[in-house]
Amino acid sequence: MKVLCFGSLNIDYTYKVEHFVQKGETISSQSLQVFSGGKGLNQSIALAKAGADTSHAGAIGTDGRFLLEQMEAAGVHTEHVAVLEDVRSGNAIIQNDKEGDNCIILYGGANQAITREQADSVIGSFAPGDYIVLQNEINELAYIMQKAHERGMKVILNPSPMDEKIKTLPLEYVDFFLLNEVEAGQILETEETEGEILADRLLERFPGAAIVLTLGSKGSIYADGKQKIRQKAYRVKAVDTTAAGDTFTGYFIAEMASGQTAERAMDLASRASAIAVTRAGAAPSIPLRKEVEEYVPNL
């Protein structure tokens, strides 16, 4: 099956800081690095590195051509990425602290200039049964979901970053949700934080979907109408957690699209994201399949 990732492409400006800047405070950073990023781009690169036949659709400005080069180098087909003359590429200002955690400010730029004509043309070149992977960093998401569903594609939604718009989407068309416990709580409008309970409630709400709930150091849970799988997290020393979730999503979906079991997909995705956390940056931190398969967990 082919996989289409219709999503954001960002230029990530990553500042290494002692601690995240507080309200009213000015701090100096220890370094600035510029990486390719964006949840869409990261997931496309993870999909391709995992071995999926991956196409990316989205939009950049002329300042973002290096993003295309980096996707192509990873094996992603980029003919469905529009290069716009009159708008900047999306970008992200990322603070990365000494624990490896981050906080991010997004500027949407070209990611918010997707047109329905582009969506129609892209989705028209995929077939029933192909996968479409979506996040929440582009406009026209509801339209894209509707058209992909009508086309018979499998719809994968990573509702990140979470905001009120997610609740207005046709979530009944989603075949796979990949989300964390905070996003799950917001979709369900509950204060509940227990992973098992959230997974059950998501399944009750979306009985036709499969749920992949990531729980940080507590691992992750896969649940569908027939089975529930609990996957441990592989423990590593974090350098930069940016794109760890995207790496998990890309590896998990690549395995499912190639007909592997959910159990195998969950384990491979956990290993891949553990490696990503030990490296700086977004897309550049995503490991090759060979590295993931040879990874010896340090439990």
Ligand code: RIB
């Ligand atoms: O998931 C990580 C990504 O979120 C970063 O690459 C940044 O661009 C934001 O989109």
